[in-house]
Amino acid sequence: MNKTDRQLAIMLELQRSKVLRAEDLASIFETSVRTIYRDIQALSEMGVPILGAPGQGYSLMEGYFLPPVGFSAEEAVTMLMGTDFIEQRLDGDYASAAQAARRKIEAILPETVHDESKRVRETMRLLQAREPVTNLREKDYLGQVRRAIMERRKLLMTYLKKMPETDGNRKSTREVAPYGLALIQGNWFLIARCDLRQEIRHFRLSRMTELTVLEDRFLTPNGFNLNNYRPSDDRNIRVLVLAHPEIADKIAETCHYYMESTEERKDGLIVNFLVRQPEELLSYILGWGGDVEVLEPESLRHRIREEAEKILKRY
Template identity: 40%
Template sequence: MRAGPGRRRRTGLLTRAVHEAFCVMPRPAPATGAGHGSCPNDRRTNVRPRCILAGMNRTDRLLAIVLELQARGSVRAEDLARTFEVSKRTIYRDITALCEARVPIVALPGRGYRLMEGYFLPPLSFTPDEAAMLILGAHAVRFAVDAAYREAARMALRKLEAVLPPSSRARVQELYRSMRVFSGWASPEVADKLSVLRDAILERRVVRLRYHSPRYEAALERDVEPYFLQFYRNVWHLSAWCRLRRDMREFRLDRIDHLRVLDERFARDEDRTQHGWSGQARAAPRLTVRVRFRQRALRWVREERHWGFRTEEPDGVMVFAVDEPADIVPWLLRWGAAAEVLEPPEVRRALAAEAQQIANMYSSLLRR
């Protein structure tokens, strides 16, 4: 039957959309037998764990089908239907649309669909080492981000795996199995804040947040201009211009009790982005703290240095720079009697007072 003008027009639009979405270079028309064929009675093949792709629009699904075929070789219609949570009839229509868009798909009796030999999606080309590093990076961050970016990382891994030539896949898998990077896990509460703050940064909107600092018993409310998010020491931090302090500050997301994105927009100051601060000289820390550590603790102190560390002197003495005793006393307490504060007197007094309160709590045990 000859296609009418309406059908030819729809096919042409779909062809263009497929080529634009897939970055596919024109290929010869598919060989005879392309399209959907004898799939219902195929023997069951090995099927990957199901991916949840319900609700995907058709253009994305067409691309994902090509990637599935590229990664797996041959796939049955029922397996594709199960993967994308659609009917087999929908898969048949999708395969027909891909064939009309000059994607060379062949139906193989007893095996399902496959791409013609030599068909690929350009222009990606990675060495095994490059591909292994990309895979390692995607796996490292996927549990530290929110659901949207976790899904993006998963899809990126699928696409990367699909474009690797068979000769490189075994090498890449071996490299990946030999290395692991653990970057922590974002709780649902932190993941929600990540999503909100990411949008606020992109839209340059002021954020009002209620933040807990170790220096103060009560949370303080402040308006900030968010610049970027950083993940280090297994914790997400927001770097923002604090209107209360009139300086760039970092806020741990797990210490934010509540946040709200305001309608107000701010003008991004590139000096703050480049220098991390306002571009002006920041006030030097008020206190220089010298601490002598016993030999048995030195190695572990070096592994978990305080953020105010400046230098190490002979005889196990380390020098720190902080603004007030509360910045370092909690960290010093973890080392117990292995840490002796040499100066300044105010840090010595603060540490002694804290130690006295701890001793009072257990005084009954000390008298026995």
């Protein structure tokens, strides 16, 4: 942080915290107390009304606000929750920037708006309890991927696929050109052109290992915009399931991406799924237990029986 940015940040800290000692400011900005003394003197010479009380610390003159920006409680909540999201979901660089942004926003809020926005945030949660948390390894990968995207550098990784190949191996080494990142249902995905498959593929960061940013560069296709990108739907295998109507909401919540249609019948609810491979639904169906029955394809019915027998043997 350069001197000008630090001095502005000192004013914002004083505005937010009311009274701070030089030692407190030195700790916040990771500098020496002597440097803070010089910054305070420079700000005073520029006309910023900083008051110093021996044994207490520094404060801004009552009624002095910088910058002259006003927010409603709703606007403040919107921005502060946005910084919460960034801090929770992105890598360290953006997490630090989110913390700094939050401090600046809180510093310029009038006391009444600050208190009201605090009460609103205490009654709202940004993330659902069942959503996965972005762990430290993923945040590290996220930072590397994000920088590779900006520098247009290729990535080399070992990727653990969801479904094994015919030889039973799930690991694959991929070299990719990273185009963008998407957060889908609490999971970070890399959208990249895979050199092995010669097409755009999606890679879940939680399944990456041994990630390396290469020196090789790539060119993004002309006109590519992640906000306008729509992946092709290659689901072409139909799975029919008979379900108890009482778990219809559970099926919709956990498996809506694969669901195509539902039909109510006397004996239950017929759910029509489209998948790339029937095994994609295996864990979901096992989780629904005796409340569902796979009607077709027969290969999936057989796989369910096999898994049920394995479970029975363990118990």
